[in-house]
Amino acid sequence: MLQEKLTILKNKTMSYNLLKGKKGIIFGALDENSIAWKTAERVHEEGGEFILTNAPIAMRMGQINQLAEKTGSLVIPADATSIEDLTNLVNEAMENLGGKLDFVLHSIGMSVNVRKGRHYTDQNYDFTEKGWDVSALSFHKVCQALYQKDAMNEWGSIVALTYMAAQRVFPDYNDMADNKAYLESIARSFGYFFGKEKKVRVNTISQSPTPTTAGQGVKGFDGFINYADKMSPLGNATALECANYTISLFSDLTRKVTLQNLFHDGGFSNTGVSNEVMQAFAKE
Numbered sequence: 001m002l003q004e005k006l007t008i009l010k011n012k013t014m015s016y017n018l019l020k021g022k023k024g025i026i027f028g029a030l031d032e033n034s035i036a037w038k039t040a041e042r043v044h045e046e047g048g049e050f051i052l053t054n055a056p057i058a059m060r061m062g063q064i065n066q067l068a069e070k071t072g073s074l075v076i077p078a079d080a081t082s083i084e085d086l087t088n089l090v091n092e093a094m095e096n097l098g099g100k101l102d103f104v105l106h107s108i109g110m111s112v113n114v115r116k117g118r119h120y121t122d123q124n125y126d127f128t129e130k131g132w133d134v135s136a137l138s139f140h141k142v143c144q145a146l147y148q149k150d151a152m153n154e155w156g157s158i159v160a161l162t163y164m165a166a167q168r169v170f171p172d173y174n175d176m177a178d179n180k181a182y183l184e185s186i187a188r189s190f191g192y193f194f195g196k197e198k199k200v201r202v203n204t205i206s207q208s209p210t211p212t213t214a215g216q217g218v219k220g221f222d223g224f225i226n227y228a229d230k231m232s233p234l235g236n237a238t239a240l241e242c243a244n245y246t247i248s249l250f251s252d253l254t255r256k257v258t259l260q261n262l263f264h265d266g267g268f269s270n271t272g273v274s275n276e277v278m279q280a281f282a283k284e
């Protein structure tokens, strides 16, 4: 009993009121495993208010309504590839939250080639374009809708999630690798204008493999996540830990961090090899 209580206390994250009075939009909470779901819960705990949004098709699962209830937020459906949906979302968000926004999370990814089992060397380019639009160009569309509506407060923060396959080869990550490279470039390019004109930060977080619907879609995910865990000095970063890192980027404590791709991976990206991985290859 006592042990149970201690475990609960240990797993509970502290709240610091870091986002008190701040307002924003969170894209991509599909179910309780989603990184965006954990982020919404943490933003709520830190005192932030937000609109939840996802593709109309994802609404059918209905789970987002539970999150909305729990966090006292409104759900506004928007297909992140539709300029019309995004413009409507930004207008309605400002109206419902009563002013400009302080933070936006883009937590969206999908490859049709991966879903349909098309190998990287045998892509269907209609699938490629669709996946690029959803996973990469949508970030430009979100930024442009916010920029043109002048929807961000000064010192606001925009974050998108990415993966290290943008820099290094992970063969089964398929065309998502190219989409992530494009996404990270948008953060730098749009971040320049957002910084100059509006004093707004734009960054990407490059997260460890994480067991979510999108993550598990990657072929051989189990081997992949275990390998990353054994390679990383601190082990893989969880979805909750990613949420916590995102909170820090939404807070006023990181005002001069912008145009960055920030690795949140327990040290994986700078590790050549770990003892655990070497042992797996050592001769008896």
Ligand SMILES: NC(=O)c1ccc[n+]([C@@H]2O[C@H](COP(=O)([O-])OP(=O)(O)OC[C@H]3O[C@@H](n4cnc5c(N)ncnc54)[C@H](O)[C@@H]3O)[C@@H](O)[C@H]2O)c1
Pocket (backbone or CB within 6 Å): 027, 028, 029, 030, 031, 033, 034, 035, 036, 054, 055, 058, 078, 079, 080, 081, 106, 107, 108, 109, 110, 134, 161, 162, 163, 206, 207, 208, 209, 210, 211, 212, 213, 214, 215, 216
């Ligand atoms: N899971 C991982 O291993 C991992 C690692 C690094 C980065 N990421 C990135 O994190 C982000 C969030 O993914 P996740 O792992 O939480 O998985 P997830 O499947 O829970 O989230 C992906 C979200 O994208 C949404 N989406 C798809 N098409 C859309 C559209 N047209 N308009 C609006 N939303 C749309 C889905 O409905 C879903 O909510 C993605 O960008 C993903 O690439 C994930």
